[in-house]
Amino acid sequence: MDSDQLDGFQLYIQLKNKKQISTDKLFLLLENIEREGSISKAATDMKISYRYAWGLINDTEDFLGIKLLDKKVGGAEGGGATLTEEGMDMLEHYHAIRDSVDSQLTALIKNKVDDQGKDQNAEDGNYFRYLLMASTMEPIETGLMDALEKEYFLKTGTLVRHIAVGSGKALQIARSGGVDLVFVHSPMEEDDFMSQSFGVYRRKIMANRYYLVGPESDPAGLKYLKEEAGVEVFFRQIALTKSVFISRGDSSGTHEKELEIWNSAEIPPEKRNITIGGSIASNMDCLGRAYEESAYTLVDSTSYKLSAYSNELKVYAGNKDGLDPKLDNIFSAIAVRRRPEEAIKYTEAKKFINWMSGSEGRGIIGGFSEDEGKHPYFNLID
Known part of the structure; x- marks a missing residue:
């Protein structure tokens, strides 16, 4: 890599x-x-x-x-x-x-685990077990991924470590064989990843919502629209009024959702008044730019609640659960296909995924919040 x-x-x-x-x-x-x-x-x-x-x-x-x-x-x-x-x-x-x-990350990813082959052949089977995961930002920014990794290590002795990247970059790294599993929220890209046989096991783990947010001044007049009409109506209004939209622009899961909505709204690229969120784009960057420029942006509900701008930017679409399924944001874990001599990695990755989606992992996810579990950062998936 x-x-x-x-x-x-x-x-x-x-x-x-x-x-x-x-x-x-x-x-x-x-x-x-x-x-x-x-x-x-x-x-x-x-x-x-x-x-x-x-x-x-x-x-x-x-x-x-x-x-x-x-x-x-x-x-x-x-x-x-x-x-x-x-x-x-x-x-x-x-x-x-x-x-x-x-x-250190480069060295870890480039390592073709020569020592792992020796460890797998150990007669007593007590080799050191570790997994490298490429994960989207939201579970890392909240501290949830650290909590899951820590508890799993205490329970099993398997060390899971993550690289924080957007979903598109995570899947790109996985295609090169650089990680053992990914934690992402980009369903269409995930489908391609699985259909091309790069991924061999996928489970939906948790969810939150996408929010379309913008300034209280509301230059596009979104407050006059009904969310029941669908988020495409809001995007059309932003384009019609030539209001600024702050985009991730980085092939992340959020960026893919932006593009999906723009395309579904039938707004051609030249009609979108888009500004990229920053030289290092993230949902936090986009929220900051939206506040500074009195613009609109699409972010996930967890990033919005964590940010310093939740009292400065208003949610215009997405805060009514179940009203618009297009704004559901599903996070999935995928075990990456390994070479035959690295099959142990797939086995360990699958175990970690099953643990996250099992009772212990769900207990941590469902209770993980800043207010003692009253308002978890993420919702469990039945």
Whole structure:
């Protein structure tokens, strides 16, 4: 597997109020500020607003209690900004951390498990068991996947570790043989994956909903539409009013759902006023851009509830369970086809999938929330 297949993994700082800061975006901003000597120019280079850039800096400074920038106001050169010594030191440590994570993941995925063959032939059968999984972001951002992996290790001794990527990237990695299983939410891509025999065992695990969200000002007038008419009506109205729509644009499960709805609404690409969510797109990025630009976006209900924008952006479609099945968001686990000498990996992956969909896994999923199980992040599938 080529190392560029890992370009989708992301690092975050999780704040106490559940708001997340994308460290990748933060440090790209700091690098641009150091190069340009200006917050405004750095924000322009990244295609983000000046206000958003300032918010990113301020949130980080407040959380860490350090000063990242020295700012100059006015003057003959029009003012500017440079990184403080603490900011430079933080940037250096970030690069060391990211390079380390990247190299270790690449080494793990490239490893053709030569040692595994020896372990499988061990007479006592007590080989070290591990699985590598490519997982979509939502169960990772909530902490659910960590909880499942930890409990499964305590119960079975099998270590499951994940790479956080979009569903499209997860399936791409799986096609190359780089992981043992995937956890994804892109049904059409999953069907293709299974029909091409890359996947050999699939189970639906859990679900949430897709939300179409936008600003309270509602430039498209979506508040006058009835959700019973279907989400396509809302997308047509966004296109008709030439309102901005923030898209993932990254072949993720959410992006595939966006495209499905646009196509079902019979809106050609040239009529869609689409802006890509960011240089490193995620649902959190899209929510931030939608807030900054008074735009609309499609995200899953869990990301919306976790974000800092749930009080700033209104849900216009999707919050009525069962009303529009197109907005159901199903998460599935798939065991990846292995070579005959790696059959043990398939067996272990299938065991983990069955455990997640069994009573113990369902107990964790059904009770996993920030309010003691009253409002779980995900719904169980019967």
